[in-house]
Amino acid sequence: MTGVSVELVPLVVAFVLSSMIGIEREMRHKVAGLRTHALVGMGAAMFMLISKYGFDDILDPGRVILNPSQLSGQIVTGIGFLGGGIIFVRHGSARGIITAASIWVVAAVGMAAGAGLYTLAVAGTIGELIITLAYTPVTERLRRNQDVVGELALTYRQGTGVLRQAMTELTRIGCTVEALSVLPTSDAADTVCVVLEVRGPTKMTEIATNLAQIPGVVAARTGPASNATYAH
Template sequence: MVAAYLGGLPGQGWTQVGELALAFVLSAAIGVEREIRQKSAGLRTHILVGFAAALIMLVSKFGFQDVLGHNVNLDPSRVAAQIVSGIGFIGAGLIFIRRDAVRGLTTAATIWLTAAVGMASGAGLWLLAIIVTIGHFIAVFVLAPVSDMLPRSKYAPSRVHLSYLPGRGVLRRVLEVCSGQGFTMSEVSVDQRAEKDPSAVTLWLSVHGPGPVAELTATLTEIDGVLAVSGHDADSAIP
């Protein structure tokens, strides 16, 4: 019954169901990576973006066949083209600038990529959708360590997440270590997302320096009173 119903309507066959399923799976794979990294746009957001993009692509291809005629000519790409514009609003909501540092740029680009994967899935270009998804994971897991090894400009900001015990002069010692390694601090902000623990202080530090931030964080962990410290690139420190 269901098979006959699906097969009897243009654009609503098992092929289109498979294309939607592919968009769901690939978008979920990208979303899992973002969710593990605790970004603001995680699993559910990426699934919804990719899944919806695939559906809009199918609507653009098959949704107007009942009105086509001798006096009606439609461009099937016009509806699909609006996906790119719509995703721009979502991406803009994920990006914000604090002083000279940009936040959320990588997450916004991933949302854009997920929409493209959904569009390719809906268009039946399953091989391209899979290749782009694989390319995403290569960029995140393979190229990220490579970029960390490249020489950094002393003007490039990095973010340090620091948790320490108050009342021991830890922050003063942190500033001394940063200065000793050639880093300058441009911003200090309390991490509002950290759990409320009266026995510890959790901060985000924006630092600029010529060396790798990993060496700085390794030195900071040796300071008495420091509970935890980690370094991040400027565009990934805060989702």
């Protein structure tokens, strides 16, 4: 293989294989999905290529003057601590993984450029942009195909902040509200009934059970308001 092929072929293989693994993880709604796996796989390949080919100009044939690959290992370790500081977990949901993986790849791009592997650095940059930009609608489509869509009628007492808490809870469990309407209620005058069209990976009955635990909720019902399953 030519010099360019030696750099690009391993990078492309890592990109494709890590993406295949990421798709499987994405379809199972794992925290680290398609983009994270693709970024980490490509970044690891770049670090390996840098260690293999990035220091030829300071090595004599047949005699090692120094071990420059140690520098690569130290940078990888340092970036790992930086990425770990970006990731945080709240209510069982992790945030910042894509950013941490992106910073890791950016470090690899900088190392490649500093080592004079300009083709590798450019290719890594293009790959990172493809993952973070073009893969986003792909991940959304994969998740939407697996999501459950249903209606949820929520009756609650006014002035208790229930709707805000309900939206927060839906976001926490990975659901989105695609439509919202207010229905008249025959209950007490201080109650409100809203119908939410919810999309998410969780069954509507489980969502209703969770929302029914919010203080101020009178009832949470799945399905159309006129033919619903109640949760109190």
